[in-house]
Amino acid sequence: MKNQYILALDQGTTGSRAFIFDRRGQIISSSYQEFPQYYPQPGWVEHDAEEIWRSCENVVKNAIRAAKISPQMIVAIGITNQRETTVVWDRRTSRPIHRAIVWQCRRTASMCQSPGLKPYAGLIRKKTGLVLDPYFSGTKIQWILDHVRGARVRAQKGELCFGTIDSWLIWKLTGGQSHATDMTNASRTMLFDIRKFQWDEEILKLLKVPAAVLPQVRHSGSVFGKTAAGVAGLPSGIPIAAVMGDQQAALYGQGCFEAGSVKNTYGTGCFLVLNTGQKLIYSQNGLLSTLACDDRGQPVYALEGAVFIAGAVIQWLRDELKVIQKSADSESAIKGLSDTQGVYFVPAFTGLGAPYWNSQARGLICGLTRGANVRHIIRAALESIAYQTKDVFSLLQKESGKNLRQLNVDGGACKNNFLMQFQADILDCRIRRPKTVESTAQGAAFLAGVTAGLWQGKSDLQKLFETERVFHPSMPAAKKNALYAGWQRAVKKSLLP
Numbered sequence: 001m002k003n004q005y006i007l008a009l010d011q012g013t014t015g016s017r018a019f020i021f022d023r024r025g026q027i028i029s030s031s032y033q034e035f036p037q038y039y040p041q042p043g044w045v046e047h048d049a050e051e052i053w054r055s056c057e058n059v060v061k062n063a064i065r066a067a068k069i070s071p072q073m074i075v076a077i078g079i080t081n082q083r084e085t086t087v088v089w090d091r092r093t094s095r096p097i098h099r100a101i102v103w104q105c106r107r108t109a110s111m112c113q114s115p116g117l118k119p120y121a122g123l124i125r126k127k128t129g130l131v132l133d134p135y136f137s138g139t140k141i142q143w144i145l146d147h148v149r150g151a152r153v154r155a156q157k158g159e160l161c162f163g164t165i166d167s168w169l170i171w172k173l174t175g176g177q178s179h180a181t182d183m184t185n186a187s188r189t190m191l192f193d194i195r196k197f198q199w200d201e202e203i204l205k206l207l208k209v210p211a212a213v214l215p216q217v218r219h220s221g222s223v224f225g226k227t228a229a230g231v232a233g234l235p236s237g238i239p240i241a242a243v244m245g246d247q248q249a250a251l252y253g254q255g256c257f258e259a260g261s262v263k264n265t266y267g268t269g270c271f272l273v274l275n276t277g278q279k280l281i282y283s284q285n286g287l288l289s290t291l292a293c294d295d296r297g298q299p300v301y302a303l304e305g306a307v308f309i310a311g312a313v314i315q316w317l318r319d320e321l322k323v324i325q326k327s328a329d330s331e332s333a334i335k336g337l338s339d340t341q342g343v344y345f346v347p348a349f350t351g352l353g354a355p356y357w358n359s360q361a362r363g364l365i366c367g368l369t370r371g372a373n374v375r376h377i378i379r380a381a382l383e384s385i386a387y388q389t390k391d392v393f394s395l396l397q398k399e400s401g402k403n404l405r406q407l408n409v410d411g412g413a414c415k416n417n418f419l420m421q422f423q424a425d426i427l428d429c430r431i432r433r434p435k436t437v438e439s440t441a442q443g444a445a446f447l448a449g450v451t452a453g454l455w456q457g458k459s460d461l462q463k464l465f466e467t468e469r470v471f472h473p474s475m476p477a478a479k480k481n482a483l484y485a486g487w488q489r490a491v492k493k494s495l496l497p
Contacts, residue, residue, distance in 0.1 A: 120206055
């Protein structure tokens, strides 16, 4: 029993990670490898799916080697992945017919605004929970089938497979024996009816996507296939026992199994996800309705809101202004400062999301006086992450009708103690930071363990979750309200007419 391990594969936008977890839920080794990004035109972003696969093979082998275990000791695999990124490959040769179109890619914006699609935005919203946007996979598939010679005819004949990155990895790990996805990833394609839990024929027709290219959809806690001998140095027969999109995996990895539990991942941007249980809530303010899963991997509903620029504002201070050497220096740089001296930083580098939804907004630093210096700007940048999180958090509370008393956090920027305390103060709620901030990989590993029978759902998992620190709000209400009102005034200045 002691020699049983779980492999978690966390395939992200800029790199791939593999983790080995033991039966106590502890990470015993990990490996990371970046892969190239391709920008063929302004606003276009692509990946080479074969390069992604090779990076995954390498990190799996390296993580097993670092763990000093035999591959035969791995009893289950969990996969979590960048969502919406679209791969189309040849069913016979397993070769992609075009580079993967990444979730960030805006090439299909004109398709979404076209007279043929735009009138159906309400229908798409009702069925899929998503807004009609190039962010999602649907129009990306259509673009590939329209722009690769002969692809549409081959797709209709069943010679091609579409998949988000999870499906591509399942296909490769099983030696082409399994073409499958899970409900959390399917719910991000703009082709999946989240009320009926199935691909929607009307939307498929609308987007000209043949049903023959689609993967089979399973619950997140299912066996998606078994490894083929020798693939990524693994023996045959290891079950792929969990699959979840990255944000849903982080929700699971934070133990947010109950309706009303919420997490925020502080990365380049921020992703807030609220478990709404069996209740499908349609947002009035641009939040997305999507699928997550309970402790057994069965579907539940969630509301999701995104902050476009979070950790990226600290990277900007480091790389463009060069006022800090590394991101972690942002905390020590402001030590001893009691406030920003009225400085606000609105990092609207790519516009603003919920609740403003203004793509023309641009970044600004305002409130400068003669006494302000670079340390005040650094503090204002950190505070902007907390203010933007409050913008979305307030919407989640309003639209779910729940008084949220705790926010579970993960991601790189959550290690910043100043930011977490300020976040607790501005939200007026507890911030729980776990010992393992790799919540995405932990979610995939823990659900794989539940599916494989290592753990019996949440009763066992609750014993594995470890809290590193809880931040409690301590700021007087009047001060908190005044600071946030200042933020709202600053945002108005950034909204270009």
